[in-house]
Amino acid sequence: MSKKAIVSLLVLSMVAVACATDTAEEEVAVEEEHDHSDESTLEMVLERGFVKCGVSGSATAFSETGADGSITGFDADYCYAVAAALFGDYSKVEFKSLTSAERFTSLAAGDIDVLIRNTTWTQSRDTELGNDFGPTTYFDGQQLMGRNSDGISSSSTLADIDGLSVCTNAGTTTEKNITEGAGLVGATITLVTVEKFSEAMDKFIAGECDIVTTDGSALVGRRAVNDALNDWSIFPQSPISKEPLGPVYRSNDSMWGDVINWVVYATIIADEYGVTSANVDSVDTDAFPELGRLFGANDGELQTVMGLDAKAFYNVIKQVGNYDEIYSRNLNPVGLFREGGANDRWTNGGLIYAPPAR
Amino acid sequence: MIRDSKFFIENPYGRWVRDNLFSSSSSAFLTFFAGFMVIYSYRGIVGFILNPERMWTSVTYNMKLYMILAYPDEAMIRVWLSVGLALILGGLSIGFYNSGKTISLGGIFQKLFTISAVIAILIALAPTNTNVIQNDGSIEVVEIIPQDVRMLILGPSLVLTLAFFFLRNVKIKNLFNTAKVNLTYFGLIIASLYFIKIPTISLDSSGERIIPDPFLPIASTTYIPWTILYVGMLLFFFIGSLLKNRDIKIMARLIPISWFLCPLFIFSWIFKKPLVELNTVFSADIPSILVFGIIGFLIIRFSDNESVGVYRTPINIGFLILSVVVFLLPLVFIFKATMVLLLLLLVVSPAIATTKEGKRQLFIVWVVSLFVLTFLIRGASSDTMLVTPTGSIFGGFSLTWLLAIFGTYASFPLGLALALGRTSTLPVIRIICTGIIEIVRSVPYITWLFFASVMLTVFLPAGVEFNLIIRVLILTAFFSGAYFAEYIRGGLQSIPKGQYEAANAIGMNPFQRIFLVIVPQALRTIIPTLVGSVITSFKDSSLVAIIGLFDILRIGTSVIPAQSQPVVFIGRNLEQLVFLSFFFWVFTFVFSRRSMKFEKRLGLGER
Structure with a gap:
């Protein structure tokens, strides 16, 4: 082969490469057209066919991972409820288990559509971080747990922990709340900080500290499991902090936000009327026009303008259940009950309240 | 004295006890003290494990979760x-x-x-x-x-x-x-x-x-x-x-190649849905493999040809410019990668492919690597095929194992290349390799993990989206590759200069000298260090929990102690920690025993 032939072959193949890369460029361009950045999350989710829901995966009774890898719990049920409303099939959910550090970045990056991961609604999270919060599904609050043998009872106050040692996890708002609270009432405490609440609990059981503190829901759960002698008391009656937990979605996405909000409200309204997954088929929609509107009588106009199916909320109640069902299914087994607490119906003096459906 | 009694002198076992356990009063004291400590802690551990407070069913019931999470x-x-x-x-x-x-x-x-x-x-x-x-x-x-x-x-x-x-x-x-x-x-x-x-x-x-x-x-x-x-x-x-x-010679080649390709195959089989759309294969893959194959053939065939002569420098410069241009254009990743490889081929082929047989082999290697590269990049940028309940496909022991095996597998050739580059006489290659090694080694693994989880997407070209696990795998390969490079460099320096000179004297080319004489001897001396490094990367894989992956330790310490249904396992983390310690111990122990046998077989330390 002559030199010229070699050189011309080389040039030819380079041209061929250039042509091949042109087609490749087109591929990239096509991919970019499918970029959904300007679309509403609602359209995107409906097009995709399933909802991506961010949960904890290791929060007892809220979202826990079962032995077969399935996710169950109070938060997980609200993910199922959203899927039931959107697709008429509660199973169209893809869960993503997130640590507390990565939950907001994951939401902002679009890895998940909605975050239902026992997340407290605070001002900075709502404003600075580019999130919007849905209606609170569970009113939690920080409490303390001590031993009756140390003179603690459920009517004790923060002043009673003067001179005792307190275990909590380090660097969290929990730690800040207890230091501030004790400082306010002038109680001197020895703070023992560990990395995880489970370690704090181990220390409490081993007697290395007199008091352990975290959100009330977790304390009740651990007392139900570990307190064989009924020696432990949770106090004070009204928690030392407010922790309203609820769904979170990206800011400026009203269509999607409305869907999440009204899924929660629908479960609450159904609970107010006593409609459960068992009796939702036999509801007298003429006697209760609000339920008629909610469950898709009159062509379900209210739902269709939201971009949902007329039967969307009927599916939620039918497949997942009302607020009370979701609550008792997941939280009663760990000793958390609605009666008389903040999570009771508003008619019973609780805080669970929904705007009317009309 | 008891020590001088008949039993301790004549009986071989008695003699052993006398010489090794009670040779002096201080060693007798140490024997009693250490024996007491060992027995005491053994009884403590057994008491802990059999304590009725333990609930070992929390481990056995969740065995599937530990192994494969939610596959x-x-x-x-x-x-x-x-x-x-x-x-x-x-x-x-x-x-x-x-x-x-x-x-x-x-x-x-x-x-x-x-x-x-x-x-x-x-x-x-x-x-x-x-x-x-x-x-x-x-x-x-x-x-x-x-x-x-x-x-x-x-x-x-x-x-x-x-x-x-x-x-x-x-x-x-x-x-x-x-x-x-x-x-x-x-x-x-x-x-x-x-x-x-x-x-x-x-x-x-x-x-x-x-x-x-x-x-x-x-x-x-x-x-x-x-x-x-x-x-x-x-x-x-x-x-x-x-x-x-039957003395079938071809198997001696086939088996190592199969071992080399096996993890790639397993990886894409378990994890990915390789994008085999006939449309893309015929419009993009086959033409690009053909074109790059022809260019590679020409380079290998004529790079040492006398008649190319004056054209060599312009072709090299032209290629360099073309590669840089291709790399800067917003193109599909595979073209950039192949251009860089072509440049490498242009540099190395005059040195290593001098005979006809050598050229033929190099060409086969080139075509095979084109196929593998295409397959890999197509696979890596395609969707995962599995939807799992937790949204995280790999988890538990399978993830730990994947990180350890793939980390070793990919980092070994990388480390070898970096080590050879660092000892190279060409200043550009030496500086680049030294830079990579020093930068990677001087930043902690956790920082690199955050880099992989948050920042790597920013650096990757448009259209290429890697799953988090793949990003972590690439990073692990680089991280352990940099450490391997330093171990291998230590091995290379232990080879006497005479070996290089002897290889030169019998007329070996640089490629043969490195891969037939120097590297085999260097690797032999560093096997204990390499095994240590594999064990370290096996254990380090637990760190991926902090970027949200479910490794076996995270499942044991946070997932299982949170379960309340169907059976309450809340707070059962001590059982999980004991189980995990035992589990890690078994694997690392087997690793090190195998490596000891391997060392014996190679006659290490007997030279």
């Missing part, structure tokens, strides 16, 4: 096929590379004697009672090993110990092939899946827990696949032996 049941066949591929290749290699080493029956009895003696000693020393701390702080003493149970185990193990003690000296001419003996051991382990039963949680049809917990085989769903795979492995062992006897 979907209907796709499990992929996992079994992958394990099967590895086992079949293993069987084939054991059969083909069978060194014919044998062990006598006495040797086997010696091993069995040790095992049964250890069991007898352990059961004799185990504590009878343990303390249970009540919630009010009082301590209750509970019997954990009743005397009749102790006798039931101690009696037979003592009888066996005695029997094996005498049998091990019996002179029987029968010799057994070690490979076959090892395969039998493996078969026994698989048979134990059928027989060893442990308590686990079972639910009846209405979801109620059956009490007391029934005893079931450890992994009742896995023993049938394991048996089939074991039979397949045996079959391929005999095929391998047959091929060895």
Whole structure:
């Protein structure tokens, strides 16, 4: 082969490469057209066919991972409820288990559509971080747990922990709340900080500290499991902090936000009327026009303008259940009950309240 | 003195005890002290494990979660096929590379004697009672090993110990092939899946827990696949032996290549849906492979040709410019990668492909790597095919294993290249390699993990989206590659200069000198360090939990202690930690034992 032939072959193949890369460029361009950045999350989710829901995966009774890898719990049920409303099939959910550090970045990056991961609604999270919060599904609050043998009872106050040692996890708002609270009432405490609440609990059981503190829901759960002698008391009656937990979605996405909000409200309204997954088929929609509107009588106009199916909320109640069902299914087994607490119906003096459906 | 009594002088065992345990008063003290500490902690551990407060069903019930997290049941066949591929290749290699080493029956009895003696000693020393701390702080003493149970185990193990003690000296001419003996051991382990039963949680049809917990085989769903795979492995062992006897030379090449390609295949098989759309294959893949293949052929064919002469410099410069341009354009990743490889080929081929045979081999390597590269990049940028309940496909032990194996697999060639580059005489290559090694090594692994999880997407070209696990794998390869590079460089420096000179003197080219003379000797000296590094990366894989992946440790410390349904496992983290320590210990121990055998076989330290 002559030199010229070699050189011309080389040039030819380079041209061929250039042509091949042109087609490749087109591929990239096509991919970019499918970029959904300007679309509403609602359209995107409906097009995709399933909802991506961010949960904890290791929060007892809220979202826990079962032995077969399935996710169950109070938060997980609200993910199922959203899927039931959107697709008429509660199973169209893809869960993503997130640590507390990565939950907001994951939401902002679009890895998940909605975050239902026992997340407290605070001002900075709502404003600075580019999130919007849905209606609170569970009113939690920080409490303390001590031993009756140390003179603690459920009517004790923060002043009673003067001179005792307190275990909590380090660097969290929990730690800040207890230091501030004790400082306010002038109680001197020895703070023992560990990395995880489970370690704090181990220390409490081993007697290395007199008091352990975290959100009330977790304390009740651990007392139900570990307190064989009924020696432990949770106090004070009204928690030392407010922790309203609820769904979170990206800011400026009203269509999607409305869907999440009204899924929660629908479960609450159904609970107010006593409609459960068992009796939702036999509801007298003429006697209760609000339920008629909610469950898709009159062509379900209210739902269709939201971009949902007329039967969307009927599916939620039918497949997942009302607020009370979701609550008792997941939280009663760990000793958390609605009666008389903040999570009771508003008619019973609780805080669970929904705007009317009309 | 007791030390000078007849027993301690004449009896060989007595002599050993005298010389090794009680040679002086200080060593006698150390023997007693260390013995006391060992026995005390052993009794403490047994007391802890058998304490009725422990709930070991939290471990056994969640075994599937530990192993594969939430890999979907209907796709499990992929996992079994992958394990099967590895086992079949293993069987084939054991059969083909069978060194014919044998062990006598006495040797086997010696091993069995040790095992049964250890069991007898352990059961004799185990504590009878343990303390249970009540919630009010009082301590209750509970019997954990009743005397009749102790006798039931101690009696037979003592009888066996005695029997094996005498049998091990019996002179029987029968010799057994070690490979076959090892395969039998493996078969026994698989048979134990059928027989060893442990308590686990079972639910009846209405979801109620059956009490007391029934005893079931450890992994009742896995023993049938394991048996089939074991039979397949045996079959391929005999095929391998047959091929060895027939002296089929091509297998010596095929087996290493299969081992090299096996992880790639397994990886894409378990994890990815490689994008095999005929449309893309014909419009993009085949033409690009053809074109790059032709360019590669031309480079290999003519790069050392005298007649290219004056054109060589302009072609090299032209290629350099073209590669830089291609790299800067917003193109598909594969073109950029291949252009860089072409440039590399242009530089190295005049040095390593001097003979006709050398050129042919280099061309084959080039075409194969084009296919592999295309397949890999297509696979890596395609969607995962699996939707799992937790949204995280890999988790638990499979993730730990994947990180360890792939980390080693990918980082070894990378480390070798970096080490050779660092010792190169070409300043550009040396500076780049030194830079990579120093930058990667001077930043902690956790920082790199955050880099992989948050920042890597920013650096990757448009259109390429890697899954988080793949990003972590790439990063792990670079991280351990940089460490490997330094170990290998240490090995390279231990080679005397005479070896280089001797290789030059017999007319080897640089490629032959490095890969036939220097590297094999260098690797031999650093095997202990490399194994240490593999063990480290196996254990370091737990760190991926902080970027949100579910490794085995995260499952044990946060997922399982949060379960409240169907059975309450809340706060059961001590059991998980004990189980995980044991689990990691077993694997690292096996690693280091294998490497010790490997060192012995290579005659390390005997040179």
